[in-house]
Amino acid sequence: MKKWWNNPQFRYWGTFIxxxxxxxxxxxxxxxxxHYKNIQGGSFIYNEF
Structure with missing residues (x-):
């Protein structure tokens, strides 16, 4: 594994990926x-109180 990581080309592409x-x-x-925010407002949990 260390032989691969010391290879500059593998290190460049590995960090890039x-x-x-x-x-x-x-x-x-x-x-x-x-998108989870729901721009139209939606139902708020405390609207029924």
Missing amino acids: VRTLLYSAILFMLIYLY
């Missing part, structure tokens, strides 16, 4: 949370 997956996951999480 890991960063791409991480940033994509963060982006999709932010998009999901934005």
Whole structure:
């Protein structure tokens, strides 16, 4: 494993793929949370009180 990681080309592509997956996951999480907000208001939990 250390032989692979010390290879500069593998290290470049490995970090590129890991960063791409991480940033994509963060982006999709932010998009999901934005759409979960429901822009029209929706039902609020305390409206019935």
